[in-house]
Amino acid sequence: MTILYAFPPTRSNRAQWALEELGLTYENRIVNLEKGEQNACEYLSRHPLGVVPVLETDHYRMFESVAIIMQMIDENPDSGLAPEAGSPERALYYQWCVYAPAELDCRLMEYFDNKNRPLYAMSQRAGSTTSKQQSRGNTSSVYEPKP
Numbered sequence: 001m002t003i004l005y006a007f008p009p010t011r012s013n014r015a016q017w018a019l020e021e022l023g024l025t026y027e028n029r030i031v032n033l034e035k036g037e038q039n040a041c042e043y044l045s046r047h048p049l050g051v052v053p054v055l056e057t058d059h060y061r062m063f064e065s066v067a068i069i070m071q072m073i074d075e076n077p078d079s080g081l082a083p084e085a086g087s088p089e090r091a092l093y094y095q096w097c098v099y100a101p102a103e104l105d106c107r108l109m110e111y112f113d114n115k116n117r118p119l120y121a122m123s124q125r126a127g128s129t130t131s132k133q134q135s136r137g138n139t140s141s142v143y144e145p146k147p
């Protein structure tokens with residue numbers, strides 16, 4: 001059985017989109033980030049950083065949303081969702097697959113940081129802020145040029 005550990009609307013939606021697009025059978029198991037379920041020991045044994053998504057199949061367990069998408073597409077080569085391995089088109093497929101998490105995500109999170117950040121808004125609704133959220137609350141200094 002395939003299980004996707006997820007919580008919408010987060011990066012887990014990407015992985016779920018791929019599973020749906022491929023028409024795969026899976027169980028969507030909610031890890032309620034608002035309730036801090038990602039920090040429970042049981043979940044941390046699946047992902048040591050306590051984030052979603054995680055994918056579990058009968059043969060392996062993996063994390064990283066875009067890696068999950070790429071693996072799902074590789075396991076379903078007839079889907080036509082990825083160009084042939086080794087082709088020039090495949091180069092651009094890899095380029096954009098890596099660009100999203102490597103370049104786009106951190107800038108988007110920076111944009112959403114603090115009051116605009118989805119997790120921050122969730123924690124405010126839930127009336128709590130975990131230390132992990134606080135520690136990730138302001139990453140802007142990481143990207144500022146050093147004097």
Ligand SMILES: N[C@@H](CCC(=O)N[C@@H](CS)C(=O)NCC(=O)O)C(=O)O
Pocket residue numbers: 010011012033038050051052053063064065066101119132133
């Ligand atoms: N690079 C990872 C990022 C995973 C990630 O940061 N997930 C966030 C939601 S978008 C999360 O679970 N956060 C929970 C927390 O920070 O407590 C991926 O793309 O899978």
